[in-house]
Amino acid sequence: MAVYLDNNATTALDEEVLEAMLPYMGQVAGNPSSVHRFGRLQKSAIEQARESVAQLAGARADQVIFTSGGTESNNLLLHGFCNSLSNDLSNDMRRQIDKQGGDTRIAISAIEHMSLLEPAQHIMQKTAFDVDVIAVDEAGYITSSAVTQVMTEQTSLISVMSANNETGVIQDLSPLITLAKENNCFFHTDASQAAGKIPLDFTASGVHAMTFSAHKLYGPVGAGALILDKQLPITKLQFGGSQENNLRAGTENVPAIVGFGKAAELALSNLRDRSSHSLGLRDALERGLKEFSAVTVFAQTTNRLPNTVQFGVAGFSGETLLMQLDRKAIAVSSGSACTSEKTEPSHVLKAMNIPDELANSAIRVSFGKNNTMSDVDAFITALNDIIEINRHSAVMMAASV
Ligand SMILES: Cc1ncc(COP(=O)(O)O)c(C=O)c1O
Numbered sequence: 001m002a003v004y005l006d007n008n009a010t011t012a013l014d015e016e017v018l019e020a021m022l023p024y025m026g027q028v029a030g031n032p033s034s035v036h037r038f039g040r041l042q043k044s045a046i047e048q049a050r051e052s053v054a055q056l057a058g059a060r061a062d063q064v065i066f067t068s069g070g071t072e073s074n075n076l077l078l079h080g081f082c083n084s085l086s087n088d089l090s091n092d093m094r095r096q097i098d099k100q101g102g103d104t105r106i107a108i109s110a111i112e113h114m115s116l117l118e119p120a121q122h123i124m125q126k127t128a129f130d131v132d133v134i135a136v137d138e139a140g141y142i143t144s145s146a147v148t149q150v151m152t153e154q155t156s157l158i159s160v161m162s163a164n165n166e167t168g169v170i171q172d173l174s175p176l177i178t179l180a181k182e183n184n185c186f187f188h189t190d191a192s193q194a195a196g197k198i199p200l201d202f203t204a205s206g207v208h209a210m211t212f213s214a215h216k217l218y219g220p221v222g223a224g225a226l227i228l229d230k231q232l233p234i235t236k237l238q239f240g241g242s243q244e245n246n247l248r249a250g251t252e253n254v255p256a257i258v259g260f261g262k263a264a265e266l267a268l269s270n271l272r273d274r275s276s277h278s279l280g281l282r283d284a285l286e287r288g289l290k291e292f293s294a295v296t297v298f299a300q301t302t303n304r305l306p307n308t309v310q311f312g313v314a315g316f317s318g319e320t321l322l323m324q325l326d327r328k329a330i331a332v333s334s335g336s337a338c339t340s341e342k343t344e345p346s347h348v349l350k351a352m353n354i355p356d357e358l359a360n361s362a363i364r365v366s367f368g369k370n371n372t373m374s375d376v377d378a379f380i381t382a383l384n385d386i387i388e389i390n391r392h393s394a395v396m397m398a399a400s401v
Pocket of ligand 1: 008069070113161163190192193214215
Protein backbone atom coordinates (compact mmCIF):
# COMPACT_ATOMS: atom_id res chain seq x y z
CA MET A 1 0.00 0.00 0.00
CA ALA A 2 1.30 3.42 -0.93
CA VAL A 3 1.71 5.93 1.90
CA TYR A 4 0.71 9.55 1.25
CA LEU A 5 2.55 12.03 3.50
CA ASP A 6 2.18 15.16 1.38
CA ASN A 7 -1.02 16.71 2.72
CA ASN A 8 0.32 20.29 2.63
CA ALA A 9 0.53 19.92 -1.16
CA THR A 10 -3.05 18.72 -1.40
CA THR A 11 -5.47 16.54 0.53
CA ALA A 12 -7.70 13.72 -0.68
CA LEU A 13 -11.29 14.83 -1.27
CA ASP A 14 -13.41 13.85 1.75
CA GLU A 15 -16.16 11.36 0.88
CA GLU A 16 -18.80 13.52 2.60
CA VAL A 17 -17.57 16.49 0.56
CA LEU A 18 -17.90 14.54 -2.68
CA GLU A 19 -21.42 13.48 -1.69
CA ALA A 20 -22.39 17.11 -1.08
CA MET A 21 -20.97 18.12 -4.47
CA LEU A 22 -22.51 15.37 -6.61
CA PRO A 23 -26.04 16.82 -6.94
CA TYR A 24 -24.51 20.01 -8.34
CA MET A 25 -22.48 18.16 -10.93
CA GLY A 26 -25.24 17.69 -13.46
CA GLN A 27 -28.31 16.63 -11.52
CA VAL A 28 -29.30 20.18 -10.56
CA ALA A 29 -29.33 22.68 -13.45
CA GLY A 30 -29.40 26.45 -13.15
CA ASN A 31 -27.15 29.49 -13.19
CA PRO A 32 -26.92 31.14 -9.74
CA SER A 33 -27.49 34.54 -11.40
CA SER A 34 -30.84 33.43 -12.88
CA VAL A 35 -33.86 34.60 -10.93
CA HIS A 36 -35.95 31.46 -11.59
CA ARG A 37 -36.19 28.62 -9.07
CA PHE A 38 -33.34 26.65 -10.63
CA GLY A 39 -31.03 29.64 -10.31
CA ARG A 40 -32.23 30.37 -6.79
CA LEU A 41 -31.42 26.81 -5.74
CA GLN A 42 -27.82 27.21 -6.91
CA LYS A 43 -27.56 30.64 -5.32
CA SER A 44 -28.79 29.34 -1.99
CA ALA A 45 -26.21 26.49 -2.09
CA ILE A 46 -23.48 29.11 -2.60
CA GLU A 47 -24.78 31.21 0.29
CA GLN A 48 -24.85 28.19 2.58
CA ALA A 49 -21.23 27.43 1.65
CA ARG A 50 -20.33 31.08 2.25
CA GLU A 51 -21.73 30.81 5.76
CA SER A 52 -19.65 27.66 6.50
CA VAL A 53 -16.42 29.19 5.17
CA ALA A 54 -17.12 32.37 7.17
CA GLN A 55 -17.55 30.31 10.33
CA LEU A 56 -14.25 28.52 9.80
CA ALA A 57 -12.55 31.90 9.31
CA GLY A 58 -14.33 33.60 12.22
CA ALA A 59 -15.70 36.14 9.75
CA ARG A 60 -19.10 37.30 8.47
CA ALA A 61 -20.55 35.63 5.38
CA ASP A 62 -20.63 38.94 3.49
CA GLN A 63 -16.85 39.13 3.87
CA VAL A 64 -16.23 35.91 1.90
CA ILE A 65 -15.30 36.26 -1.78
CA PHE A 66 -15.10 32.89 -3.53
CA THR A 67 -12.18 32.40 -5.91
CA SER A 68 -10.55 29.46 -7.69
CA GLY A 69 -8.01 28.90 -4.88
CA GLY A 70 -5.21 30.33 -2.79
CA THR A 71 -3.24 31.54 -5.81
CA GLU A 72 -6.13 33.57 -7.17
CA SER A 73 -6.96 34.98 -3.74
CA ASN A 74 -3.38 36.17 -3.24
CA ASN A 75 -3.28 37.70 -6.73
CA LEU A 76 -6.67 39.37 -6.29
CA LEU A 77 -5.54 40.85 -3.00
CA LEU A 78 -2.21 42.22 -4.16
CA HIS A 79 -3.11 43.37 -7.69
CA GLY A 80 -6.60 44.44 -6.65
CA PHE A 81 -5.26 46.56 -3.79
CA CYS A 82 -2.50 48.20 -5.86
CA ASN A 83 -4.86 48.80 -8.81
CA SER A 84 -7.41 50.35 -6.52
CA LEU A 85 -4.91 52.81 -5.09
CA SER A 86 -3.48 53.79 -8.45
CA ASN A 87 -6.86 53.96 -10.27
CA ASP A 88 -8.72 56.07 -7.79
CA LEU A 89 -6.46 58.99 -7.04
CA SER A 90 -9.29 61.01 -5.56
CA ASN A 91 -10.13 58.31 -3.07
CA ASP A 92 -9.92 59.55 0.56
CA MET A 93 -8.24 56.30 1.54
CA ARG A 94 -5.55 56.93 -1.05
CA ARG A 95 -4.89 60.41 0.34
CA GLN A 96 -4.77 59.09 3.87
CA ILE A 97 -2.32 56.37 2.88
CA ASP A 98 -0.21 58.49 0.60
CA LYS A 99 0.72 60.68 3.53
CA GLN A 100 3.94 62.13 2.24
CA GLY A 101 3.53 61.67 -1.49
CA GLY A 102 5.95 59.51 -3.41
CA ASP A 103 5.57 55.83 -4.22
CA THR A 104 3.30 53.64 -2.15
CA ARG A 105 4.98 50.58 -0.68
CA ILE A 106 3.84 47.16 0.32
CA ALA A 107 5.74 44.86 2.66
CA ILE A 108 5.62 41.06 2.42
CA SER A 109 7.50 38.43 4.35
CA ALA A 110 10.40 36.55 2.77
CA ILE A 111 8.75 33.18 3.41
CA GLU A 112 5.45 33.74 1.57
CA HIS A 113 4.18 31.23 -0.98
CA MET A 114 5.15 31.92 -4.61
CA SER A 115 1.54 32.92 -5.32
CA LEU A 116 2.23 36.04 -3.29
CA LEU A 117 5.95 36.55 -3.95
CA GLU A 118 5.60 36.41 -7.73
CA PRO A 119 2.74 38.94 -8.08
CA ALA A 120 4.64 41.19 -5.66
CA GLN A 121 7.69 40.99 -7.90
CA HIS A 122 5.53 41.76 -10.93
CA ILE A 123 3.99 44.76 -9.16
CA MET A 124 7.42 46.10 -8.30
CA GLN A 125 8.66 45.74 -11.89
CA LYS A 126 5.57 47.04 -13.68
CA THR A 127 4.00 49.65 -11.41
CA ALA A 128 4.97 52.63 -9.28
CA PHE A 129 4.65 50.50 -6.14
CA ASP A 130 7.71 49.40 -4.25
CA VAL A 131 7.86 46.10 -2.40
CA ASP A 132 9.86 45.59 0.78
CA VAL A 133 10.71 42.10 1.98
CA ILE A 134 10.36 41.40 5.70
CA ALA A 135 13.16 39.17 7.00
CA VAL A 136 12.51 35.96 8.93
CA ASP A 137 14.64 34.88 11.89
CA GLU A 138 16.44 31.54 12.20
CA ALA A 139 13.52 30.02 14.10
CA GLY A 140 11.17 30.84 11.24
CA TYR A 141 9.41 33.79 12.92
CA ILE A 142 8.59 37.20 11.49
CA THR A 143 9.19 39.57 14.41
CA SER A 144 7.85 43.07 15.04
CA SER A 145 11.37 44.45 14.75
CA ALA A 146 11.77 42.84 11.30
CA VAL A 147 8.55 44.59 10.22
CA THR A 148 9.68 47.89 11.74
CA GLN A 149 12.94 47.65 9.82
CA VAL A 150 11.19 47.82 6.43
CA MET A 151 8.16 49.94 7.31
CA THR A 152 8.15 53.51 6.03
CA GLU A 153 5.59 56.32 5.99
CA GLN A 154 4.53 55.06 2.55
CA THR A 155 3.85 51.44 3.55
CA SER A 156 0.17 50.79 2.94
CA LEU A 157 -0.13 46.99 3.10
CA ILE A 158 1.67 44.28 5.06
CA SER A 159 1.31 40.60 4.23
CA VAL A 160 2.54 37.82 6.52
CA MET A 161 1.26 34.26 6.23
CA SER A 162 -0.47 32.58 9.19
CA ALA A 163 1.53 29.34 8.88
CA ASN A 164 4.28 28.31 6.50
CA ASN A 165 3.65 25.50 4.02
CA GLU A 166 7.22 24.10 4.31
CA THR A 167 8.35 24.42 7.94
CA GLY A 168 4.83 24.62 9.38
CA VAL A 169 5.88 27.60 11.56
CA ILE A 170 2.82 29.43 12.93
CA GLN A 171 3.35 33.19 13.10
CA ASP A 172 2.35 35.29 16.09
CA LEU A 173 0.44 37.84 14.02
CA SER A 174 -1.07 39.85 16.85
CA PRO A 175 1.89 42.26 17.48
CA LEU A 176 2.37 42.66 13.71
CA ILE A 177 -1.29 43.59 13.21
CA THR A 178 -1.05 46.13 16.05
CA LEU A 179 2.04 47.61 14.42
CA ALA A 180 0.23 47.83 11.08
CA LYS A 181 -2.76 49.55 12.71
CA GLU A 182 -0.53 52.08 14.49
CA ASN A 183 0.93 52.95 11.11
CA ASN A 184 -2.34 53.09 9.13
CA CYS A 185 -1.43 49.97 7.16
CA PHE A 186 -3.74 47.26 5.95
CA PHE A 187 -2.85 43.67 6.91
CA HIS A 188 -3.29 40.51 4.85
CA THR A 189 -2.53 36.95 5.91
CA ASP A 190 -2.37 33.84 3.75
CA ALA A 191 -4.12 31.23 5.89
CA SER A 192 -4.15 28.50 3.21
CA GLN A 193 -2.13 26.13 5.39
CA ALA A 194 -3.48 27.26 8.75
CA ALA A 195 -7.17 26.81 7.93
CA GLY A 196 -8.52 23.57 9.31
CA LYS A 197 -5.35 22.93 11.34
CA ILE A 198 -5.42 25.74 13.92
CA PRO A 199 -8.26 28.03 15.10
CA LEU A 200 -8.69 31.27 13.14
CA ASP A 201 -10.60 34.41 14.05
CA PHE A 202 -10.71 36.97 11.26
CA THR A 203 -12.81 39.46 13.23
CA ALA A 204 -10.97 39.31 16.54
CA SER A 205 -7.52 39.32 14.91
CA GLY A 206 -8.10 42.66 13.19
CA VAL A 207 -6.67 41.52 9.83
CA HIS A 208 -8.19 43.10 6.73
CA ALA A 209 -7.81 40.15 4.36
CA MET A 210 -7.25 36.40 4.63
CA THR A 211 -6.54 33.77 1.95
CA PHE A 212 -8.08 30.27 1.95
CA SER A 213 -7.68 27.25 -0.33
CA ALA A 214 -10.25 24.40 -0.33
CA HIS A 215 -7.97 21.57 -1.44
CA LYS A 216 -5.73 21.95 1.62
CA LEU A 217 -8.63 20.93 3.88
CA TYR A 218 -10.17 17.93 2.05
CA GLY A 219 -12.21 20.12 -0.29
CA PRO A 220 -11.95 20.20 -4.09
CA VAL A 221 -9.16 21.76 -6.16
CA GLY A 222 -10.45 24.90 -7.90
CA ALA A 223 -12.10 26.63 -4.94
CA GLY A 224 -10.74 29.15 -2.48
CA ALA A 225 -11.68 32.40 -0.82
CA LEU A 226 -10.43 35.85 -0.02
CA ILE A 227 -11.98 37.04 3.23
CA LEU A 228 -12.18 40.81 3.06
CA ASP A 229 -12.84 43.65 5.44
CA LYS A 230 -14.66 46.30 3.42
CA GLN A 231 -12.26 48.98 4.65
CA LEU A 232 -9.56 47.56 2.39
CA PRO A 233 -9.67 49.26 -1.02
CA ILE A 234 -9.69 46.70 -3.83
CA THR A 235 -10.76 46.52 -7.47
CA LYS A 236 -11.61 43.40 -9.43
CA LEU A 237 -9.12 41.88 -11.85
CA GLN A 238 -11.64 40.00 -13.97
CA PHE A 239 -14.41 41.97 -15.68
CA GLY A 240 -17.80 40.73 -16.80
CA GLY A 241 -20.59 40.00 -14.35
CA SER A 242 -21.13 41.34 -10.85
CA GLN A 243 -20.67 38.01 -9.07
CA GLU A 244 -18.99 37.81 -5.68
CA ASN A 245 -19.85 41.31 -4.59
CA ASN A 246 -18.64 42.62 -7.93
CA LEU A 247 -15.09 41.44 -7.17
CA ARG A 248 -14.89 38.27 -9.24
CA ALA A 249 -16.79 38.19 -12.51
CA GLY A 250 -17.81 34.83 -13.97
CA THR A 251 -20.44 32.16 -13.37
CA GLU A 252 -19.67 30.53 -10.04
CA ASN A 253 -18.22 27.01 -9.85
CA VAL A 254 -21.13 25.80 -7.74
CA PRO A 255 -20.04 22.16 -7.13
CA ALA A 256 -16.57 23.29 -6.03
CA ILE A 257 -18.00 26.03 -3.80
CA VAL A 258 -20.49 23.60 -2.25
CA GLY A 259 -17.61 21.16 -1.65
CA PHE A 260 -15.53 23.91 -0.09
CA GLY A 261 -18.43 24.79 2.21
CA LYS A 262 -18.84 21.18 3.32
CA ALA A 263 -15.08 20.80 3.81
CA ALA A 264 -15.03 24.00 5.91
CA GLU A 265 -17.94 22.76 8.03
CA LEU A 266 -16.17 19.43 8.66
CA ALA A 267 -12.84 21.17 9.31
CA LEU A 268 -14.42 23.33 12.00
CA SER A 269 -16.32 20.55 13.75
CA ASN A 270 -13.29 18.19 13.67
CA LEU A 271 -10.57 20.79 14.25
CA ARG A 272 -9.51 19.55 17.66
CA ASP A 273 -9.60 15.83 16.77
CA ARG A 274 -7.75 16.27 13.49
CA SER A 275 -5.16 18.43 15.17
CA SER A 276 -4.46 16.03 18.04
CA HIS A 277 -4.41 13.09 15.60
CA SER A 278 -1.75 14.85 13.48
CA LEU A 279 0.22 15.89 16.53
CA GLY A 280 0.43 12.28 17.75
CA LEU A 281 1.85 11.24 14.37
CA ARG A 282 4.21 14.21 14.18
CA ASP A 283 5.60 13.54 17.67
CA ALA A 284 6.09 9.86 16.86
CA LEU A 285 7.91 10.76 13.64
CA GLU A 286 10.17 13.24 15.45
CA ARG A 287 10.97 10.62 18.10
CA GLY A 288 11.96 8.26 15.28
CA LEU A 289 14.01 10.92 13.51
CA LYS A 290 16.05 11.51 16.69
CA GLU A 291 17.71 8.13 16.08
CA PHE A 292 19.29 9.40 12.85
CA SER A 293 22.42 11.42 13.51
CA ALA A 294 22.29 12.86 9.96
CA VAL A 295 18.83 14.41 10.48
CA THR A 296 18.19 18.04 11.47
CA VAL A 297 14.55 19.03 12.02
CA PHE A 298 13.96 22.63 10.95
CA ALA A 299 12.28 25.05 13.38
CA GLN A 300 11.83 22.16 15.81
CA THR A 301 11.42 24.32 18.92
CA THR A 302 9.14 26.82 17.17
CA ASN A 303 5.34 26.76 17.34
CA ARG A 304 4.41 24.72 14.26
CA LEU A 305 1.36 23.24 12.55
CA PRO A 306 0.52 19.93 14.20
CA ASN A 307 0.85 18.02 10.91
CA THR A 308 4.15 19.32 9.49
CA VAL A 309 7.79 18.24 9.88
CA GLN A 310 10.55 19.50 7.62
CA PHE A 311 14.05 18.18 8.04
CA GLY A 312 17.40 17.88 6.29
CA VAL A 313 19.45 14.68 5.94
CA ALA A 314 23.17 15.48 5.79
CA GLY A 315 24.89 13.99 2.75
CA PHE A 316 21.70 13.58 0.69
CA SER A 317 19.86 15.70 -1.82
CA GLY A 318 16.18 16.18 -1.03
CA GLU A 319 15.30 15.29 -4.62
CA THR A 320 17.18 11.97 -4.42
CA LEU A 321 15.57 11.14 -1.09
CA LEU A 322 12.14 11.98 -2.49
CA MET A 323 12.68 9.65 -5.46
CA GLN A 324 14.08 6.84 -3.33
CA LEU A 325 11.13 7.15 -0.95
CA ASP A 326 8.78 7.19 -3.94
CA ARG A 327 10.32 3.89 -5.11
CA LYS A 328 9.30 2.53 -1.72
CA ALA A 329 5.75 3.89 -2.32
CA ILE A 330 6.07 6.75 0.17
CA ALA A 331 5.06 10.22 -1.04
CA VAL A 332 6.64 13.27 0.58
CA SER A 333 7.81 16.62 -0.70
CA SER A 334 11.26 18.14 -0.91
CA GLY A 335 10.67 21.71 0.21
CA SER A 336 7.60 23.29 -1.33
CA ALA A 337 5.65 20.99 -3.65
CA CYS A 338 4.65 23.88 -5.91
CA THR A 339 8.30 24.55 -6.74
CA SER A 340 9.55 20.98 -6.52
CA GLU A 341 10.86 20.98 -10.10
CA LYS A 342 13.53 23.45 -9.04
CA THR A 343 16.71 22.08 -7.52
CA GLU A 344 17.88 25.25 -5.78
CA PRO A 345 17.32 25.42 -2.00
CA SER A 346 13.88 26.48 -0.84
CA HIS A 347 13.52 30.25 -0.47
CA VAL A 348 12.03 29.67 2.98
CA LEU A 349 15.04 27.77 4.33
CA LYS A 350 17.42 30.17 2.61
CA ALA A 351 15.68 33.10 4.30
CA MET A 352 16.05 31.29 7.64
CA ASN A 353 19.80 31.16 7.07
CA ILE A 354 19.93 27.37 6.81
CA PRO A 355 23.19 26.49 4.97
CA ASP A 356 22.55 25.64 1.29
CA GLU A 357 23.80 22.07 1.57
CA LEU A 358 21.45 21.22 4.43
CA ALA A 359 18.57 23.16 2.83
CA ASN A 360 19.10 21.17 -0.38
CA SER A 361 18.61 17.95 1.57
CA ALA A 362 15.18 19.04 2.87
CA ILE A 363 12.23 16.69 3.04
CA ARG A 364 8.77 17.74 4.18
CA VAL A 365 6.37 15.27 5.74
CA SER A 366 2.83 16.57 6.15
CA PHE A 367 0.25 14.34 7.81
CA GLY A 368 -3.48 14.28 7.17
CA LYS A 369 -6.55 12.84 8.82
CA ASN A 370 -6.21 9.52 6.98
CA ASN A 371 -2.66 8.75 8.12
CA THR A 372 -1.92 6.21 10.84
CA MET A 373 0.98 5.20 13.10
CA SER A 374 1.85 2.45 10.65
CA ASP A 375 2.54 5.18 8.06
CA VAL A 376 5.04 6.70 10.49
CA ASP A 377 6.67 3.27 10.99
CA ALA A 378 6.78 2.70 7.22
CA PHE A 379 8.45 6.07 6.72
CA ILE A 380 11.08 5.51 9.43
CA THR A 381 11.87 2.02 8.08
CA ALA A 382 12.19 3.32 4.52
CA LEU A 383 14.42 6.24 5.55
CA ASN A 384 16.60 3.89 7.59
CA ASP A 385 16.97 1.52 4.61
CA ILE A 386 17.88 4.37 2.26
CA ILE A 387 20.48 5.80 4.64
CA GLU A 388 21.95 2.32 5.33
CA ILE A 389 22.18 1.39 1.64
CA ASN A 390 23.86 4.68 0.93
CA ARG A 391 26.32 4.23 3.77
CA HIS A 392 27.07 0.68 2.63
CA SER A 393 27.79 1.78 -0.95
CA ALA A 394 29.97 4.64 0.34
CA VAL A 395 32.00 2.12 2.40
CA MET A 396 32.30 -0.21 -0.64
CA MET A 397 33.42 2.69 -2.84
CA ALA A 398 36.04 3.75 -0.27
CA ALA A 399 37.30 0.14 -0.01
CA SER A 400 37.63 -0.17 -3.80
CA VAL A 401 39.80 2.97 -4.14
C1 LIG B 1 0.60 28.98 1.83
C2 LIG B 1 0.00 28.73 0.49
N1 LIG B 1 -0.61 29.73 -0.16
C3 LIG B 1 -1.18 29.56 -1.37
C4 LIG B 1 -1.15 28.32 -2.00
C5 LIG B 1 -1.78 28.18 -3.35
O1 LIG B 1 -3.06 27.62 -3.20
P1 LIG B 1 -3.82 26.97 -4.47
O2 LIG B 1 -3.13 25.70 -4.78
O3 LIG B 1 -5.23 26.80 -3.98
O4 LIG B 1 -3.74 27.95 -5.58
C6 LIG B 1 -0.51 27.25 -1.36
C7 LIG B 1 -0.39 25.93 -2.05
O5 LIG B 1 0.50 25.16 -1.83
C8 LIG B 1 0.06 27.45 -0.09
O6 LIG B 1 0.67 26.47 0.56
